[in-house]
Amino acid sequence: MSLVIKGASLLGETSADLYVDDAGVLVDSAPAGAATIDAEGLVALPGLVDLHTHLREPGREDAETILTGSQAAALGGYTAVLAMANTSPVTDTAEAATRVWELGREAGLVHVQPVGAVTRGLGGEELAELGLMNRSRAGVTVFSDDGRCVHDARVMRRALEYVKAFGGVVSQHSQDPALAGPAACCHEGELSGRLGLPGWPGIAEEVIVARDVMLARHTGSRVHVAHVSTAGSVEVVRWAKAQGISVTAEVTPHHLLLTTDLLTGYDPTFKVNPPLRPQEDVEALRAALADGTIDAVATDHAPHARHDKEHAFVDAAFGMLGLETALGVVRTAVPDLSWADVARVMSVTPARIAGLADQGQALAPGSPAHVVLVDPDATVTVDREASASLSRNNPWHGRELGARVVHTVYGGRVTVRDGVLA
Ligand SMILES: NC(=O)N[C@@H](CC(=O)O)C(=O)O
Ligand SMILES: [Zn+2]
Numbered sequence: 001m002s003l004v005i006k007g008a009s010l011l012g013e014t015s016a017d018l019y020v021d022d023a024g025v026l027v028d029s030a031p032a033g034a035a036t037i038d039a040e041g042l043v044a045l046p047g048l049v050d051l052h053t054h055l056r057e058p059g060r061e062d063a064e065t066i067l068t069g070s071q072a073a074a075l076g077g078y079t080a081v082l083a084m085a086n087t088s089p090v091t092d093t094a095e096a097a098t099r100v101w102e103l104g105r106e107a108g109l110v111h112v113q114p115v116g117a118v119t120r121g122l123g124g125e126e127l128a129e130l131g132l133m134n135r136s137r138a139g140v141t142v143f144s145d146d147g148r149c150v151h152d153a154r155v156m157r158r159a160l161e162y163v164k165a166f167g168g169v170v171s172q173h174s175q176d177p178a179l180a181g182p183a184a185c186c187h188e189g190e191l192s193g194r195l196g197l198p199g200w201p202g203i204a205e206e207v208i209v210a211r212d213v214m215l216a217r218h219t220g221s222r223v224h225v226a227h228v229s230t231a232g233s234v235e236v237v238r239w240a241k242a243q244g245i246s247v248t249a250e251v252t253p254h255h256l257l258l259t260t261d262l263l264t265g266y267d268p269t270f271k272v273n274p275p276l277r278p279q280e281d282v283e284a285l286r287a288a289l290a291d292g293t294i295d296a297v298a299t300d301h302a303p304h305a306r307h308d309k310e311h312a313f314v315d316a317a318f319g320m321l322g323l324e325t326a327l328g329v330v331r332t333a334v335p336d337l338s339w340a341d342v343a344r345v346m347s348v349t350p351a352r353i354a355g356l357a358d359q360g361q362a363l364a365p366g367s368p369a370h371v372v373l374v375d376p377d378a379t380v381t382v383d384r385e386a387s388a389s390l391s392r393n394n395p396w397h398g399r400e401l402g403a404r405v406v407h408t409v410y411g412g413r414v415t416v417r418d419g420v421l422a
């Protein structure tokens with residue numbers, strides 16, 4: 001169905017009408033018989049693109065499915081998500097990747113792009129079917145063992161060499177398993193000692209980031225640093241970019257706003273990997289996002305069923321929800337980012353990193369109509385029960401966040417209207 005989106009402010013700047021034809025493409029005049037969306041006072045951005053989502057299907061459909069995760073994504077203003085490979089079974093074959101891609105198409109609410117595992121079964125030893133996944137219908141270009149670090153430098157080197165042939169990228173969960181021991185569950189510092197929780201030191205992230213940028217330089221390949229959490233990692237990425245090394249980095253909304261002090265109540269909702277860090281790290285991450293050292297915001301949406309999360313802190317699963325709140329958290333954490341910057345870090349650059357040619361495009365005739373319309377002045381008080389996700393591990397429950405996603409349009413289809421699924 002064709003659409004006229006009336007009076008939106010494009011990237012928070014000039015006001016204009018957007019016209020969508022019945023093929024779901026932006027055109028330069030109103031198609032006959034088009035339905036109208038009144039977007040007066042709303043900001044229009046290209047649909048958001050999430051480089052890092054856990055959808056839990058196949059295997060843990062009690063925590064999230066491709067459909068419910070797609071719904072949460074649409075409500076958050078997303079039109080594409082990259083679905084991490086740590087499902088059960090793992091996305092480590094062309095067949096598995098194609099299945100995720102197909103289920104995403106059936107849900108039809110966002111583009112679901114599978115991430116392929118780097119190693120078979122996330123085992124860290126034998127490379128997965130990287131080439132076959134790339135040549136499958138899913139066209140996988142991003143590979144990650146996320147949840148685990150590709151810690152063997154030789155395996156990482158071979159993966160980088162392999163994906164270089166087809167312009168792929170390895171997204172690394174940077175965590176040296178020797179420096180952050182198996183029980184590590186909270187930022188290592190004065191507070192972890194006081195709480196009696198095993199620490200996960202920032203250096204365990206930084207040594208892997210440093211190693212990987214050198215491997216990227218050596219192989220001439222491309223590495224992406226998932227969920228950067230420390231000032232030290234930011235320094236390494238800044239240095240590597242200055243050398244011309246092909247490295248990109250993402251930060252999560254929660255690492256931009258929450259700190260390790262929240263752990264004093266031992267609430268497992270705040271247990272996440274990498275852990276929440278001190279305020280100095282949060283400040284460094286905000287500055288790095290603003291100056292372009294960090295390329296993108298990625299949610300690391302990590303739904304978990306109650307019986308995996310409601311445990312003593314040390315035993316609870318790592319991870320928190322993020323898709324529905326990401327934009328509001330970014331507005332709240334870094335209010336000085338312009339809307340054009342928000343579009344850059346949440347849509348344009350993530351689409352480019354993932355090689356999604358159809359996403360993150362300018363809101364101009366000829367582009368596919370992937371659009372999010374945001375009320376820039378509204379605030380939202382988060383209610384964890386009012387969520388499309390099947391899980392409730394929402395660290396933002398009860399918080400007031402800036403901006404509100406009002407409408408989302410995916411390929412000309414209205415997926416969210418007035419803040420609810422259409
Ligand atoms: N971030 C998390 O705390 N958890 C993720 C894994 C990961 O991103 O490392 C998950 O799959 O639950
Ligand atoms: Zn991870």
Ligand SMILES: [Zn+2]
Binds near residue numbers: 052054146147300302
């Ligand atoms: Zn993750």
